[in-house]
Amino acid sequence: xxxxxxxxxxxxxxxxxxxxxxxxxxxxxxxxxxxxxxxxxxxxxxxxxxxxxxxxxxxxxxxxxxxxxxxxxxxxxxxxxxxxxxxxxxxxxxxxxxxxxxxxxxxxxxxxxxxxxxxxxxxxxxxxxxxxxxxxxxxxxxxxxxxxxxxxxxxxxxxxxxxxxxxxxxxxxxxxxxxxxxxxxxxxxxxxxxxxxxxxxxxxxxxxxxxxxxxxxxxxxxxxxxxxxxxxxxxxxxxxxxxxxxxxxxxxxxxxxxxxxxxxxxxxxxxx
Amino acid sequence: xxxxxxxxxxxxxxxxxxxxxxxxxxxxxxxxxxxxxxxxxxxxxxxxxxxxxxxxxxxxxxxxxxxxxxxxxxxxxxxxxxxxxxxxxxxxxxxxxxxxxxxxxxxxxxxxxxxxxxxxxxxxxxxxxxxxxxxxxxxxxxxxxxxxxxxxxxxxxxxxxxxxxxxxxxxxxxxxxxxxxxxxxxxxxxxxxxxxxxxxxxxxxxxxxxxxxxxxxxxxxxxxxxxxxxxxxxxxxxxxxxxxxxxxxxxxxxxxxxxxxxxxxxxxxxxxxxxxxxxxxxxxxxxxxxxxxxxxxxxxxxxxxxxxxxxxxxx
Numbered sequence: 001x002x003x004x005x006x007x008x009x010x011x012x013x014x015x016x017x018x019x020x021x022x023x024x025x026x027x028x029x030x031x032x033x034x035x036x037x038x039x040x041x042x043x044x045x046x047x048x049x050x051x052x053x054x055x056x057x058x059x060x061x062x063x064x065x066x067x068x069x070x071x072x073x074x075x076x077x078x079x080x081x082x083x084x085x086x087x088x089x090x091x092x093x094x095x096x097x098x099x100x101x102x103x104x105x106x107x108x109x110x111x112x113x114x115x116x117x118x119x120x121x122x123x124x125x126x127x128x129x130x131x132x133x134x135x136x137x138x139x140x141x142x143x144x145x146x147x148x149x150x151x152x153x154x155x156x157x158x159x160x161x162x163x164x165x166x167x168x169x170x171x172x173x174x175x176x177x178x179x180x181x182x183x184x185x186x187x188x189x190x191x192x193x194x195x196x197x198x199x200x201x202x203x204x205x206x207x208x209x210x211x212x213x214x215x216x217x218x219x220x221x222x223x224x225x226x227x228x229x230x231x232x233x234x235x236x237x238x239x240x241x242x243x244x245x246x247x248x249x250x251x252x253x254x255x256x257x258x259x260x261x262x263x264x265x266x267x268x269x270x271x272x
Numbered sequence: 273x274x275x276x277x278x279x280x281x282x283x284x285x286x287x288x289x290x291x292x293x294x295x296x297x298x299x300x301x302x303x304x305x306x307x308x309x310x311x312x313x314x315x316x317x318x319x320x321x322x323x324x325x326x327x328x329x330x331x332x333x334x335x336x337x338x339x340x341x342x343x344x345x346x347x348x349x350x351x352x353x354x355x356x357x358x359x360x361x362x363x364x365x366x367x368x369x370x371x372x373x374x375x376x377x378x379x380x381x382x383x384x385x386x387x388x389x390x391x392x393x394x395x396x397x398x399x400x401x402x403x404x405x406x407x408x409x410x411x412x413x414x415x416x417x418x419x420x421x422x423x424x425x426x427x428x429x430x431x432x433x434x435x436x437x438x439x440x441x442x443x444x445x446x447x448x449x450x451x452x453x454x455x456x457x458x459x460x461x462x463x464x465x466x467x468x469x470x471x472x473x474x475x476x477x478x479x480x481x482x483x484x485x486x487x488x489x490x491x492x493x494x495x496x497x498x499x500x501x502x503x504x505x506x507x508x509x510x511x512x513x514x515x516x517x518x519x520x521x522x523x524x525x526x527x528x529x530x531x532x533x534x535x536x537x538x539x540x541x542x543x544x545x546x547x548x549x550x551x552x553x554x555x556x557x558x559x560x561x562x563x564x565x566x567x568x569x570x571x572x573x574x575x576x577x578x579x580x581x582x583x584x585x586x587x
Contacts, residue, residue, distance in 0.1 A: 268322075
């Protein structure tokens with residue numbers, strides 16, 4: 001375990017001094033701010049066709065949920081892919097894989113540490129987006145009780161709990177994107193191809209969900225799980241999408257990670 | 273083989289599709305050796321070293337380091353082993369010291385406490401705070417040695433450590449290797465520079481197109497060639513016939529107006545008397561001590577049709 005912790009710490013340190021990390025986290029912070037500023041400047045109601053959109057100007061609590069919806073199409077998948085697609089492939093580009101694989105840690109420990117660091121970065125991006133959205137929205141529209149998707153009024157305290165739960169289940173879906181990115185990063189050994197490929201995968205999952213004729217598989221697409229948090233915002237809470245997201249996302253996370261792990265354990269480290 | 277033998281590789285094969293990069297390589301490095309692994313570029317040196325370190329999987333065969341196989345025992349097989357293949361690589365956006373700290377943590381134990389010491393050994397302490405991205409090639413090579421010494425190794429594996437260095441850098445690097453070997457560290461050094469191997473190594477293996485042509489002591493290798501003699505006679509043709517007829521004189525050849533042959537000292541002494549008795553005057557009869565370079569070129573340039581076993585550049 002301590003070997004994994006060592007790799008994890010150093011991977012976080014390396015992320016903390018790389019530009020792409022701040023590009024990703026910066027986008028996660030700037031999008032909700034820009035969103036709030038744009039809406040504050042125009043009159044009228046919020047975006048009507050979006051969950052909680054109508055109530056956007058009633059309370060800052062609605063802001064992070066609405067931003068979550070918009071960012072799920074490609075914003076947060078891209079932010080996630082930026083690091084997930086790079087974290088193994090960059091070792092190839094720098095030629096450092098052979099450097100770290102000839103020390104005293106096993107390949108499995110290196111891979112586990114990288115995976116944990118990627119998930120930490122991804123969770124930090126989601127959390128930053130949520131907090132900044134909440135604060136920016138509250139500054140402009142105040143912190144008032146939230147109107148749930150069922151039309152009931154949810155007090156501020158409970159709304160914050162719902163926001164936390166929603167960010168959590170959302171991060172789980174995003175971890176599916178991260179896992180796919182890690183797999184591409186390991187298999188392709190090419191950072192740019194992995195980032196683009198991961199984004200394509202996320203977009204494809206969204207696209208399949210809106211094409212006609214996909215109704216049967218729709219509940220099991222990764223893109224659908226980005227909306228699982230809607231279940232928390234009903235009164236009473238609808239656990240069906242939440243529970244489905246828990247096991248569907250687990251599959252989307254596990255399968256690529258296992259594949260990547262096996263490839264990483266056995267691969268030839270030559271010319272890199 | 274005892275568990276204390278630093279390297280025992282048997283029947284190592286690595287193929288890439290149709291290309292055989294390493295073909296049935298046996299290598300044995302004994303404790304205390306400075307072992308020279310010689311071959312032209314693309315002969316399979318780096319590929320075999322990668323297999324020793326467990327970086328690539330052999331198609332067949334096995335490699336054991338102090339009795340442990342990197343493929344079976346993972347990173348623990350590298351206990352006591354340090355080095356680099358195809359030039360050391362570091363994170364360019366981190367300082368030299370940060371890179372060493374990371375690697376020390378990956379080594380565990382008390383490696384971190386040795387950082388200043390190893391930086392002093394390679395004379396990089398005053399540049400350690402700068403980003404590796406700004407280092408010269410020579411500085412990176414030295415940082416590579418420092419990173420290896422962090423592991424307090426019993427064996428150092430160095431892949432062409434002087435390649436790309438200027439003459440002073442090469443001299444310093446060789447002096448450093450010499451010093452480390454004198455301190456008791458076993459060294460496996462790959463090189464295509466013969467002077468380097470002649471200067472540093474006691475044992476050598478010569479590889480060409482993935483096959484080992486010679487493995488043994490450097491002295492024995494040079495001795496095989498020292499039995500060659502050159503004779504310059506007034507009447508070359510008669511001298512040549514006498515040589516051909518003389519017992520113990522072999523491989524007689526006429527090179528220009530010199531006769532080249534192989535014989536031991538006894539046979540040469542007898543030959544000189546025979547030449548005198550036959551009244552064939554000669555102006556020179558001398559042993560020809562071939563350099564390692566001649567031996568090496570003789571071995572490695574036998575077949576002009578060079579195949580591309582050049583996997584380390586291609587991969």
